[in-house]
Amino acid sequence: xxxxxxxxxxxxxxxxxxxxxxxxxxxxxxxxxxxxxxxxxxxxxxxxxxxxxxxxxxxxxxxxxxxxxxxxxxxxxxxxxxxxxx
Amino acid sequence: xxxxxxxxxxxxxxxxxxxxxxxxxxxxxxxxxxxxxxxxxxxxxxxxxxxxxxxxxxxxxxxxxxxxxxxxxxxxxxxxxxxxxxxxxxxxxxxxxxxxxxxxxxxxxxxxxxxxxxxxxxxxxxxxxxxxxxxxxxxxxxxxxxxxxxxxxxxxxxxxxxxxxxxxxxxxxxxxxxxxxxxxxxxxxxxxxxxxxxxxxxxxxxxxxxxxxxxxxxxxxxxxxxxxxxxxxxxxxxxxxxxxxxxxxxxxxxxxxxxxxxxxxxxxxxxxxxxxxxxxxxxxxxxxxxxxxxxxxxxxxxxxxxxxxxxxxxxxxxxxxxxxxxxxxxxxxxxxxxxxxxxxxxxxxxxxxxxxxxxxxxxxxxxxxxxxxxxxxxxxxxxxxxxxxxxxxxxxxxxxxxxx
Amino acid sequence: xxxxxxxxxxxxxxxxxxxxxxxxxxxxxxxxxxxxxxxxxxxxxxxxxxxxxxxxxxxxxxxxxxxxxxxxxxxxxxxxxxxxxxxxxxxxxxxxxxxxxxxxxxxxxxxxxxxxxxxxxxxxxxxxxxxxxxxxxxxxxxxxxxxxxxxxxxxxxxxxxxxxxxxxxxxxxxxxxxxxxxxxxxxxxxxxxxxxxxxxxxxxxxxxxxxxxxxxxxxxxxxxxxxxxxxxxxxxxxxxxxxxxxxxxxxxxxxxxxxxxxxxxxxxxxxxxxxxxxxxxxxxxxxxxxxxxxxxxxxxxxxx
Numbered sequence: 001x002x003x004x005x006x007x008x009x010x011x012x013x014x015x016x017x018x019x020x021x022x023x024x025x026x027x028x029x030x031x032x033x034x035x036x037x038x039x040x041x042x043x044x045x046x047x048x049x050x051x052x053x054x055x056x057x058x059x060x061x062x063x064x065x066x067x068x069x070x071x072x073x074x075x076x077x078x079x080x081x082x083x084x085x086x
Numbered sequence: 087x088x089x090x091x092x093x094x095x096x097x098x099x100x101x102x103x104x105x106x107x108x109x110x111x112x113x114x115x116x117x118x119x120x121x122x123x124x125x126x127x128x129x130x131x132x133x134x135x136x137x138x139x140x141x142x143x144x145x146x147x148x149x150x151x152x153x154x155x156x157x158x159x160x161x162x163x164x165x166x167x168x169x170x171x172x173x174x175x176x177x178x179x180x181x182x183x184x185x186x187x188x189x190x191x192x193x194x195x196x197x198x199x200x201x202x203x204x205x206x207x208x209x210x211x212x213x214x215x216x217x218x219x220x221x222x223x224x225x226x227x228x229x230x231x232x233x234x235x236x237x238x239x240x241x242x243x244x245x246x247x248x249x250x251x252x253x254x255x256x257x258x259x260x261x262x263x264x265x266x267x268x269x270x271x272x273x274x275x276x277x278x279x280x281x282x283x284x285x286x287x288x289x290x291x292x293x294x295x296x297x298x299x300x301x302x303x304x305x306x307x308x309x310x311x312x313x314x315x316x317x318x319x320x321x322x323x324x325x326x327x328x329x330x331x332x333x334x335x336x337x338x339x340x341x342x343x344x345x346x347x348x349x350x351x352x353x354x355x356x357x358x359x360x361x362x363x364x365x366x367x368x369x370x371x372x373x374x375x376x377x378x379x380x381x382x383x384x385x386x387x388x389x390x391x392x393x394x395x396x397x398x399x400x401x402x403x404x405x406x407x408x409x410x411x412x413x414x415x416x417x418x419x420x421x422x423x424x425x426x427x428x429x430x431x432x433x434x435x436x437x438x439x440x441x442x443x444x445x446x447x448x449x450x451x452x453x454x455x456x457x458x459x460x461x462x463x464x465x466x467x468x469x470x471x472x473x474x475x476x477x478x479x480x481x482x483x484x485x486x487x488x489x490x
Numbered sequence: 491x492x493x494x495x496x497x498x499x500x501x502x503x504x505x506x507x508x509x510x511x512x513x514x515x516x517x518x519x520x521x522x523x524x525x526x527x528x529x530x531x532x533x534x535x536x537x538x539x540x541x542x543x544x545x546x547x548x549x550x551x552x553x554x555x556x557x558x559x560x561x562x563x564x565x566x567x568x569x570x571x572x573x574x575x576x577x578x579x580x581x582x583x584x585x586x587x588x589x590x591x592x593x594x595x596x597x598x599x600x601x602x603x604x605x606x607x608x609x610x611x612x613x614x615x616x617x618x619x620x621x622x623x624x625x626x627x628x629x630x631x632x633x634x635x636x637x638x639x640x641x642x643x644x645x646x647x648x649x650x651x652x653x654x655x656x657x658x659x660x661x662x663x664x665x666x667x668x669x670x671x672x673x674x675x676x677x678x679x680x681x682x683x684x685x686x687x688x689x690x691x692x693x694x695x696x697x698x699x700x701x702x703x704x705x706x707x708x709x710x711x712x713x714x715x716x717x718x719x720x721x722x723x724x725x726x727x728x729x730x731x732x733x734x735x736x737x738x739x740x741x742x743x744x745x746x747x748x749x750x751x752x753x754x755x756x757x758x759x760x761x762x763x764x765x766x767x768x769x770x771x772x773x774x775x776x777x778x779x780x781x782x783x784x785x786x787x788x789x790x791x792x793x794x
Contacts, residue, residue, distance in 0.1 A: 010295030016506035067709030143605035154571025295551030
């Protein structure tokens with residue numbers, strides 16, 4: 001018996017895929033260039049850009065490396081850096 | 087105190103639905119069911135029924151609306167026929183596999199084509215394997231009573247399945263009979279609790295996914311539990327009928343009802359729905375002629391009461407099943423096959439498939455007498471010959487000017 | 491609250507779903523649900539979002555709010571039922587939300603959508619339009635534009651795109667709006683209006699270009715969205731209680747080629763196809779201007 005339920009329901013927690021393992025490049029914010037406009041946060045599909053007391057950081061756990069943040073940043077403050085394979 | 091009214095089957099269904107205090111109703115009009123919906127709409131408009139009704143644009147949406155409402159914890163009711171039932175098949179299948187105790191009346195009607203409006207059990211029997219429970223009513227009293235029983239059976243924690251209560255279009259839906267209408271307090275005592283789901287619900291206070299993508303091993307488990315629930319329902323059907331009898335003084339005998347079946351019975355005719363009345367009359371006439379015949383009325387088709395059917399029919403020399411429907415590919419009717427399965431391994435009982443009453447044609451007492459005599463003849467064949475596959479009897483009315 | 495504060499509201503969707511890299515639908519879903527919040531129930535019909543795990547697997551859920559799969563054909567109907575039941579239970583503040591692809595909205599689910607809108611049932615319906623059945627292999631839908639490649643129209647679709655936002659507005663529901671992921675503040679304002687609408691049905695139609703199905707690099711995702719608006723291909727407007735209003739004006743449109751030319755799905759488009767498309771885009775825009783005028787000034791409308 002894999003389930004104590006009689007119908008297909010999902011009450012046992014959140015299903016998540018470790019999409020951070022998809023990346024081949026990592027986004028990096030140059031905090032000196034960043035003007036805190038928030039365009040990166042507005043357009044990150046996975047919600048990886050976080051804002052704390054006006055400062056923007058990127059949580060890499062689920063980042064898929066799409067590069068939208070780097071592409072949209074009006075000041076070029078974000079670069080997609082290649083990383084060595086593990 | 088209950089009172090007596092003269093009413094047609096649709097009104098009986100509408101009254102039962104109102105007495106059961108549903109929360110949400112959604113139904114689309116279709117001949118011969120339309121007056122059920124009209125009646126309920128009027129009751130709500132006049133403030134006699136406290137329920138929400140959704141004026142849907144098709145039967146597919148009717149079943150979909152009820153599933154949404156049922157998932158929120160509402161008690162739900164609908165009614166349909168034939169084409170409407172076919173149209174809602176997509177959500178219909180999932181009402182049972184999500185274990186939602188929706189109750190739906192079906193005014194049985196032939197499936198098109200040819201163009202038709204009239205009675206047969208083809209519509210509801212065509213969807214018998216979609217996981218719903220199904221009852222077939224013989225008269226308008228039974229429609230009302232079975233619908234009340236259905237709400238209690240469906241919401242029983244051992245069952246948690248949707249239920250159809252089926253009745254012949256026009257023969258019952260539009261024909262008036264004397265019906266005892268229980269009063270609201272009596273029904274409230276019979277159905278004391280509202281629907282309060284534990285097993286599946288969409289509630290922001292208890293967030294869960296409903297029907298996520300599911301792997302085959304888990305799906306198999308849910309199917310096994312569903313099958314087990316249908317088997318458990320056989321017991322619940324008897325219990326609820328007994329409780330109903332205590333409360334209202336009327337019993338419908340559970341899943342099958344034998345008529346004049348005794349030890350010496352030589353021939354039994356098996357019936358479903360409104361034809362039963364004519365069948366009983368024919369049994370009485372042949373009995374008066376000294377023939378040992380009987381009738382078995384099947385009331386629940388899902389779950390199929392295989393054990394009870396076998397108990398009543400095994401050992402009788404011949405049994406004939408009158409099907410107001412066809413099973414394409416088998417050259418018989420559908421109930422014939424179900425009964426034959428229940429009689430698997432039984433020897434010496436001839437099984438005669440009889441097809442009659444399609445497209446709303448009347449199955450008269452004389453036709454039943456004719457059928458019973460043919461069943462008796464089959465029963466007098468040698469034991470080996472009784473076990474051979476018989477010819478299907480197409481029981482037709484004698485038309486003037488030529489053979490039927 | 492400013493836009494960044496609003497977008498920092500909790501994410502109601504699982505952090506790890508297998509949407510394509512750079513997916514506009516994922517962005518839109520997270521954004522919409524941050525604004526709608528936790529007192530809601532989310533319907534995700536078969537399609538991209540269901541496929542990537544938003545409803546979950548086995549015994550796990552892909553969202554922090556109640557979430558379920560309607561059928562492809564009945565999202566709006568199921569939500570009508572939920573709304574009736576919740577209202578009866580006094581849960582009138584619980585939002586009943588659809589996040590449905592174009593397939594589930596303009597094709598197979600259209601009858602249910604139209605029925606619920608005609609009844610003016612109080613539902614928040616978001617259609618994410620990636621102009622085809624992307625999840626199942628890029629087949630065409632009624633929302634696919636003329637000339638576009640899809641797996642079932644390999645030489646280009648022969649028929650024009652069905653204009654669903656206009657059709658929904660013609661149901662006379664209280665709120666209809668078009669949105670784009672490149673105009674997040676505009677999108678958020680529209681979700682808020684839809685959320686606040688107690689008068690009945692809200693319909694939001696979001697053009698969500700598809701990296702995989704349309705053929706463009708993921709990092710250009712938002713740029714493509716911007717081009718769809720700036721060429722007037724996808725005007726951003728709302729119809730609030732019958733009043734049309736263009737919310738992002740495009741007085742000097744970019745040539746359509748700046749949008750069409752960047753998408754692999756239009757690779758086989760000829761100059762004459764493009765000219766035809768440009769004409770349709772201009773006509774659409776001028777109809778909107780006329781509707782704006784006609785619906786904002788009742789005197790003018792009466793004068794004819």
